[in-house]
Amino acid sequence: MAHQRDFNPITAAGYQQIEQEIAALEADRPHKIEILAEARxxxxxxxxxxxxxxxxxxxxxxxxxxxxxxELQYARIVTPSADQVVELGKWVTLEFLDDHDTVTYQIVGTAEADLDAGKTTRVSPLGKAVMGHRVGDTVTVHAPAASYQVKLVAVSLTAPQS
Structure with a gap:
């Protein structure tokens, strides 16, 4: 039996996404077997x-x-609280203090990371830096190429409206 620390935290949406991919693959499997039999x-x-x-x-x-x-066997769905503390599943709006650009990311488990969709993992340099912090905090992000500072502008359970 796995210990609690052996589990990978994931959002409910991320867990569902993996379940959907499994279902699609299982639905496609008979077709792949049929193609193999025809080729044989x-x-x-x-x-x-x-x-x-x-x-x-x-x-x-x-x-x-x-x-x-x-992934599902070792996943543990995390439900974020409604407070202003950054945790898995929450949306975080950040201001980069070097150029004052503002960006919003959802903090997700490693299996869910997708920067194009605005999802960064909790173990990325940015994710590690902001986890556990609150709106108004300024934190230093230690990235491989350089370090930089960001200010937490907003933390919410849902994506901000554009």
Whole structure:
């Protein structure tokens, strides 16, 4: 049995997203098996590019399913509180003090990170720096290339309206 520290915190939405990907892969699996069987029926497997590709695709699908099932096995859904403290699942608006740019990120578990969608992981340099801090705090972010300061402008349970 895993100890509490062995679990990976994740938002409820992130957990659901993994469940949806598993369902999609499981739905696609019979089709991949059918393609493999058709390619195998074409004869000589040593020079059968379709067979090799189908086998690789099925292996990739099976590997991804194993990975995602492990992700869920060790995931622990975290429900953030309604206070102004930065924690997993909350949206944080930050002002970069060097150029006064403002940006908003959701702090998420490692499996959910997607900067294009405005989601940064709690273990990223930025995530580590802001976790546990409150609106109005100024924190130093220690990134690989340089350190910089950000001020927490807002912390909320939902994404701010554009």
């Amino acid at each position: 029926a074409h004869g000589d497997l040593s020079e059968n590019a379709e067979y090799s590709a189908a086998k690789r695709d099925l292996r990739h699908l099976e590997s991804r399913l194993r990975f995602l099932n492990k």
